[in-house]
Amino acid sequence: MHDEFLCHVTAYGVCGGRRIGVPLGTYRAPTLALALWWLRDRASWIAERLDPRPDAVHFPASALVPVADNVPDVPAVLRAWCGDDDQQDLVADELAAGRLVRIALSDETTEYELLAESIDALRMQRTVPALVVPVA
Numbered sequence: 001m002h003d004e005f006l007c008h009v010t011a012y013g014v015c016g017g018r019r020i021g022v023p024l025g026t027y028r029a030p031t032l033a034l035a036l037w038w039l040r041d042r043a044s045w046i047a048e049r050l051d052p053r054p055d056a057v058h059f060p061a062s063a064l065v066p067v068a069d070n071v072p073d074v075p076a077v078l079r080a081w082c083g084d085d086d087q088q089d090l091v092a093d094e095l096a097a098g099r100l101v102r103i104a105l106s107d108e109t110t111e112y113e114l115l116a117e118s119i120d121a122l123r124m125q126r127t128v129p130a131l132v133v134p135v136a
Contacts, residue, residue, distance in 0.1 A: 004028065004119040005035035005095060009042045012111040028119070032095055036088060039103075039114050043078040046112055051075035074105045074112060091116070 009024040025042055029035035051073075052059065081087055081103065094101050098121035103114040 004030055005116050006119055007035055007038050007116045010113045013109055035116050036092055040082045043082050047075035047078040072107045074107045077105055
């Protein structure tokens with residue numbers, strides 16, 4: 001069982017013809033349960049910012065408009081992921097086994113990435129001797 005987990009959330013977009021990543025948060029979770037909680041919390045946070053409640057008082061009337069039906073609904077997918085116990089169990093199993101978990105969703109302009117990995121697995125990878133291959 002892996003005890004500590006490093007979690008990241010990043011948004012990627014294109015600026016000046018180059019792919020740019022913008023960090024949205026990092027958390028060093030001391031337990032698997034807290035890693036899962038943080039990932040769900042960040043997914044909900046992103047969903048709320050992309051698709052806020054239209055009746056929120058800080059938006060002027062008619063400030064929010066629906067998008068076209070063919071635009072990927074990232075907020076809905078994130079909210080569904082947060083509420084899907086089977087998906088949460090799958091992520092927990094992968095992390096507990098020491099595997100990297102990457103959840104990535106895209107709309108027409110941005111890719112949103114939630115990433116989590118075991119700190120113990122990272123440490124173990126560093127202790128494995130590097131493979132040295134002679135070149136010509």
